[in-house]
Amino acid sequence: MKRLEFIGLDQEYYYEKLENGLELFFVPYKNKNNYAINYVTKYGSNVLKYKLEGEEKIAPPGIAHFLEHKMFESSDGIDPFTFTAQSGSYCNAMTSYTATRYVIEGNTNFKENLDYMIKFVNEPYFTEENVEKEKGIIIEEVKQYNDDIECMLDLETRKSIYKNHPIINDIGGTVETVSNITKDEIYDCYNTFYQPSNMFVVITGNFDVNEALDIIKNNKQLQERSQNKKFEILYDKEPDEITKSNVTLAVNLVKPKLSYNIKLPYESNKKFAYSIYISMFLSLVFGNSSKFWERMRREGKVTSFGYTKMNTNSHMSISILAETEKASELIKDIENELENINIEEKDIERLKKVWIASEVTMIDNISVTLDNIVDDIIEYGKLIDNKPALIRSINKTRLDEIIKNIDFNNKSVVLLEPKN
């Protein structure tokens, strides 16, 4: 395995790509009891149409998440929860827009758990009966998110920004789409997206790198799955223009919630370097040391405030989020702020200190480190091991240039108001 380093953070890591295309990223730590394993497929809810060896197929909304649930079935009655419980280890999975992750964390039985994980993810067992049974459980999960106000705001926000992109669907799908999912559709998705060449393994914490490598290479179920069929994810063309510039909805809440969103084209080679400039811009203008936030609190215009950004394969969106009883005033204030951006060098230097401090604190935590690695690989196609240096290289000239090229008029505002 190739030995590399997280530069400036006193932490080594190892990398290898197996013959079948599976990539391995190992980050061994001294001084930790726990290990954390993620077995990840670069497949999430953002796939609605795809081609497998030239044949076009449909993936109904919610199917990636449904498939994730079904991976926990086993033909021999020993499911992953039962197996990992024997050593008191933790087992779970999660589906996002762009990935599905299988997780085991623990501090004993590393070899058994790793081998078992590779085995169960490569041994699908879907029957009509177990698919039917799961529908009740998943429908409850979908309903739970339906009631969540943050999820509501997020869904309406995505729908206001994007016209065609699969991201306008909830990850779990809807009660209707979940009810109609079939066993064959699930197998098609599995056979396409769970191929070794579309997956990777990240391990952090207390474990032996060579042992882990041997276990994965010698795993029977993985060895039997080396065929790599060609596939392509299909997207409808997404316009650069924002979709709905104003959305107001009356829902069951007490305090109005707002999102103010800007849509940007996203460089197709998805550079981390561009993304950190957008993050720096948001921190400076709307972050907790910004003049804007201070003023909004002082003037009583917000009781809660924040921002986020979201990427797809073709676009990026920035969202400013607020709990406010003075929505129209707040919107004017935000517009005004974006027309009068004035960034000072000393503020950039101060934020760089904060970000670098954060890199040091995060590397101390094996779960956070693992999450960051998975996010980087999914988003940027690789593990980024020189973040402190990249942060230090942020400069005002480039920042000003990037901001100048943003069309702040390509925007949407979503407001959720109380009923009555």
Next chain:
Amino acid sequence: MKYEKQDMGSYNLHLIQTDKFRTVTIRVSMRQEITEENVTYRNVLADILVYSNANYKTKRELVMKEQDLYSAHISANSSRSGMYNNINFQLKILLDKYTEEGIEEESIKFFGDILFNPNVTNKKFDSTSFEIVKKENKSIVESYKESSSKYSIIRLLQNMEDKPYKYIEYGKKEVLDNMTEESLYNFYQDFFNKSLVDIYVIGDIDPEKYTKLIKKYFLFDTFKRKKISPIIPVDKYNKRSKTVIEQEDISQSKLSIGCKIETLSEFDRNYTLTLYNLILGGSSESKFFKNIREKHSLCYYVSSSVRKLDNLMIIKAGISKENFKETVKRIKKEMKDMTLGNFDETDIENAINNYISALNEIEDFSDAIIETYVAKDLLNLDDLETRREKIKQVTKEDIIRVSKSVHLATIYLLEGVKE
């Protein structure tokens, strides 16, 4: 890892020396006997002390100073532990080699300032800061209903015995309305003069150096510090349980069940009860998960958790309203099965392994290590090594006995009536 406790008169200083982390964590833990009114006061005080202070009179200036000190962020959290109202202040700083000379001491000085140099004139907190913090707390008090799962638990507890666990953690509107810059300052003085204070420091530290630094900047001068038992006793158990149903415009119904636990021995409370809860509904191998979720597809989540200081067990489930009666029936059945011994050695072994695994994980996190010392104080919990041994001493008979001490008291359903 080396531990040293020093009685400094006005506070206890706990020094935990370890080279496992790239940071040093300093936690100042303050607690006082709870009153309903003080729940609101403690929340506002925690917020205002980290909003501004005498040297950094706006939040922005305060944040910029923290950022300048390589992110020496002071967090303030208020909460309840049984009969105690707590405020915890915490600072995590990077080891010297990641920052610059002098940052460490300056960060600790800054922390001391936050606590002892508030933004106060003429015995009143600064009006601008006060208005902002008051308004934001008011918004939380007025809108906690927006989280239906949290709301369901609050309503459950309000329908149980008249105990501090009924006090809504977000505070009360009436108390906020009547609060002034002056009354808050009076509370600050009272809290800082009469609390039980523990300061924890964990990291790659020189204990003597840190003792000097804490003495220099943390100018506690407490008196009349009242130590009380944190555990809330249960006064009565009714044979029949009470059911309360309320309706809300949501799709999923939230079921919350409150169970009272009889007074247990220390061993049973700290060990047997934990295994009982893991087997019943505290893990993905539990009876609730396997039988109610997996076998009968009745819900996405159904779990139990124990609040030891309150002598309560809370069961939560998200269900469709049609399944209310069946879910309650199945929950009761699983609880009854525990009293009949309908669980096997594998269940106990899995629960023990789960427990030991959780203990092993504690040593990877500085915050979790601090919590073990807090728990020692509140629950007389043993050290990690002893806990690993004692948990294996729990027998099936012990678990059956404890399960008979758990009584289902109140069932609350927030019924979802959304079209």
